[in-house]
Amino acid sequence: MENRHIKLKIKRQDSPDSLPWWEEFCIPYKPNMNIVSVLMEIRKNPVNSKGEKTNPVVWECNCLEEVCGACSMLINGIPKQACASLIDKIYEKTGFEKKIVLEPLKKFPVIRDLTIDRHSMFDNLKRIKAWVSVDGSFAIGRGPRFAEREQKWAYVISRCMTCGCCQEACPNVNPKSNFIGPSAIAQVRLFNTHPIGAMHKEIRLNALMSNGGIQECGNAQNCRKVCPKEIPLTTHIAALNRDTVKYSIWRWFSE
């Protein structure tokens, strides 16, 4: 066991404007490691597989339990959370000591190495007003109750951690298109179902029907497959297709 190693190939980039390059690392194997702990080993001893001293790889992480969304990266080409990607599990699929490839997500600007800027997703959340408005100049009392039947599935949407995996996998989210992407669409479902949030339902539907909105979805359904929080994104997109079609007809004839 002692002389076994974890081989890594990491796509590195010094600054947002510089060109990326590849660097390989070789870390002594220990059982039960994950990608974050492997990256920490590199930080302890920043030497690449050729034995040259190098800058430690930069990445972002936070909660270490797959709820914050900060450590999203491409692990062997698939967007995942580094903290929840166990080395032993990866080797079960690929075979022991197979090189593990780490890249930053490609749909977001790179800040440095594996750190990306997920600002576009937070802007999308602002665009669709992904919150419940309760602020006012006087107390307005208790709001209506959230029916338990709806709480059950709406809670699943609230697990979204804006990690960007769905945006990464979506073929219609790319520099050529202005598609808002699956994550924000699901949030519209959550806040339009919430009894207080529903009071601003039309504002969110209008935002979702503006340029780059829900109509740009092409049903590739990758989002659903890669979502680490197992949110049934495709169901929520379909449900909002229904809501926006209904609303657009209503808007046409009755507004």
Next chain:
Amino acid sequence: MNYKKSNFLIRKVHSLLAIIPMGLFIILHITLNSSVFYGGITAYKTVINVMQNIPLITEAEIIIIAIPIIFHAIYGLWIVYLAKNNVLTYTYYRNWAFYLQRITAVITLIYLLFHVAILRFLNHDASVIISVLNRTLQNPLFFILYVIGVLSAIYHFTNGIFSFLISWGVIVNDKSQKVLQYIVLLLFVLLGGLSVGILGKITYF
């Protein structure tokens, strides 16, 4: 909220036109062509003659067929351009269907241009159309090209039914999406089989 500038309506109409009238027309077209199985060359000739003598047929061709197809094709090419396909990374069936939908779109468009030019504009007489088609299909290369064209059109149509029903919000939950997926695949097999059968029959007239 300036929603008037949005492409929401154009996207929905783009999807709807592919079903009504274009999809209905494909069904009608295949149904009429299947007359080759019920009376061979004579029945086929009669069907073509009847079709050509429907009152206001030219106007109907322009309004019901030509304009929707031209709009769908032009806007559709824009949609094809917008996607950045990734089937090699994400090898799920729906992602392949998404990619195939775009590939078949382009193949169908090229096929349709030839199909309409040769069998609608260059030749208009029933017996000429049949003999041209018969001679062309006897060449194995053209037979294969024809099969690819026809199957592309049918895949694009049947998979398009799936996307249409979702983008118009008819089908929502997982179970119905799954059932619909199987239904459209079955429809592809049935319509595809029938169409290839028709081509085979015409080849051996």
